[in-house]
Amino acid sequence: MKSSRMVVLEVSGILMAVITALLCGFVVIFLTSSEPFAAVSALFLDPLSSWFNVGTILNKAVPLILTGLALSVVFQSGVFSMGAEGQLYIGSFLGALTAVYLPGLSPWIHLPLVVLAALIGGALFGAIPGLLKAYLNANEIVTTLMLNFVAILLTSYFVNNQFKSHGGGYAKMENIDKNILLAKIIPGTSAHAGILIALAAVVVVYLLLYKTSIGYELRMVGKNGHFARYGGIATRKIIVISVMISGALAGLAGIVEILGIQQTFKQNFSAGLGFDGIIIALLARNHPVGVLVAGLFYAYIQVGAQTMQYGSDMPREVAVIIQVMLVLLVTAQAIFTFIKQRYAKTEQKAVK
């Protein structure tokens, strides 16, 4: 059992890692920019300087939180899936099909149907690597990476041919009916209702992981598969279920992005949201509440990178350095073991 002091240590370790990563970003900015102060202030202050920018942060955070949740679930069961990107495409593709090709329904029925289609699409596509992992022990890292390409190419084919919009040459579906697009929730900003869905998903995933027996079994399988099997847990079934839940959440991330921002399914619209989710889950130590915080923080950095590109001579890719250092430092077990050992030593001294 983790004591609350251990949690405090863990969180402060993560905060230190975040600060160090930000410092690395500073160093690069100061080394390469001719107006470093303008760049840094544009990076950190501009995202919060207007309500409009805050709305953009919220919108950016929505898919990040959802894919972050998707990967948290699957990582907690000890499966290193990298397939959220593909599941996102398949899920949102089915969702968008339901949205475009089932007209004339009341939005109150139509919207839930669209979301349901996205959930099912993502879950079914997730079931493939899940089954391969559980029953054939096929390496999930490779299968999911391959399936990502399959999903991207498959949806690209359909959206270039059968389901292509008639207007214009761009590869996308017909626009989705305005009635079922997500409404703007904060006046004067572009923030859409997706953030409410993301918040709800955080709560649901938290309850699922920590308050249900499936969640308990899922976490046991991740901590010690052999032990879980001897304890009578159907490990294989749990692995498949966890990848399917993860796929459903990835599909949700995709359809919310479409209903909130894109307005229809466009070829290659995600551009790595599923991979960003991996970063979010790692930063959050796979905890749903952590995912919420990490998603918002990551979105803040992304918006900051954009405002920096407008407000100074730095390209927004500088944020990549911060992202990479974040990932590496937060997952560096050596650092965290070191902190805990130091802590254990001082504890012993205190007891003496």
Add this chain to the structure above:
Amino acid sequence: MVWQTIWSQIIDLSLFAVLLRVMTPILLAALGGLISDIGGAINIGLEGLMLMSAFTSIAVGSSTGNWALGVLAGVGVSVLISYGMGFFSLKMKVDIIITGFAVNIFGSGFTIFLMSKIFGVTGNYSPSKAAPIPTVNIPFIEDVPLLGKLLSGHNLMVWIAILAVVFCMVLIYRTPYGVHLRSVGEAPQAAQSLGIPVTRIQYSALAWSGVFAGLAGAFMSNGLTNMFVKDMTGGTGFLALAVVLLGNRNPIGILFGSLIFGLASALATIVQTVPDAPIPSQFIQMIPYVVTIAALVFFAMRQKRKLATLT
């Protein structure tokens, strides 16, 4: 229409030449992936390493006017980052998959950053004075009708890639280093107890994968295209990972795997350029990935049957 085009390209051997060109970066990167895989670390950062090398080699190559310097610089940068990967995964105990993932993000973003900072361009950089890796024309043979097309006029890097297959065969199966590498990959603790410097071997395995990924990247910018385009590797690093498994972790198997994948992407290019193709290009592009999953399933089932007969 499409069949005619393909057939005529097979007949005049131009498909063969294209195949060799397309295969080369996949083969080189896969050999890099192989060595780190045998040493017990899946290097999923090949894509990022290739991008960094691709950018560095064209930048250095065009500014010095010397392609060899460019390639060397690209490989150097790639090896340097591999050592960085080693530092984070072996010393700081970051999961090797996460390290590779980070390298991919880094390679994609940092090359765009450098492109904009050094050359002030976004999207792509094509130098006015490129110094491409030369093609090898073999005297006398190049004038022989069939043989000339088969053997002559290929890029130097194509030959390096084929030699690299032989090199890897020897390195892995015929040298003491190879024995150490394999034992570290299969049973690190046992290797440690025999006095094999496990960490050092793993560093070197990552460095080798940096060398080969570096060559692959250098060829993509400095040999295939004479320009750098953002994210120009377009998944070749992931294809290479797949080839490692498809080739059953063996250099010769990898050569055949790369040929299959190269053929698929060469055909996809033809289909894309011919109007009204009967098969959509996306499905041809999909072949390597589907084949890999099928191969993975096949190997896994064979493994399972083996285990079943043992017990």
